[in-house]
Amino acid sequence: MITETSAVKFRQNLGEMINQVQYRHDSVLIKKDGKPVAALVDARLFNRIRRMEARFDALSSRLEQGYSGVPQDVGIREIEQAVADERSER
Structure with missing residues (x-):
């Protein structure tokens, strides 16, 4: 599953986002001003x-x-x- 979030919310919930990626193997798409700028994916x-x-x-x-x-x-x-x-x- 891919979760989309703003950069601000990502900073506020960094620990939760890392757990989501690490344990559920989800990905997080980080947006700034509504535009995708980065993604957090599991190491594999x-x-x-x-x-x-x-x-x-x-x-x-x-x-x-x-x-x-x-x-x-x-x-x-x-x-x-x-x-x-x-x-x-x-």
């Missing part, structure tokens, strides 16, 4: 996000290297076609 989820980010960065780097000699417009068309083909198969 945070580590998983970091691993996914590292894998995404590695994949992005491999794609960049693979397309280094290809003009940008040609590469974008090729990627868009691959995405369209994949979506049509689903």
Whole structure:
């Protein structure tokens, strides 16, 4: 479950929010002036996000290297076609 709260309420209820994340594995979305600015998630989820980010960065780097000699417009068309083909198969 994701709880949304203001930064002020978050500061006032920090201990309760930490317990909610730690024991119920919920997440807390912190807003300032009605806009999301941060999130409190449990450590397991945070580590998983970091691993996914590292894998995404590695994949992005491999794609960049693979397309280094290809003009940008040609590469974008090729990627868009691959995405369209994949979506049509689903």
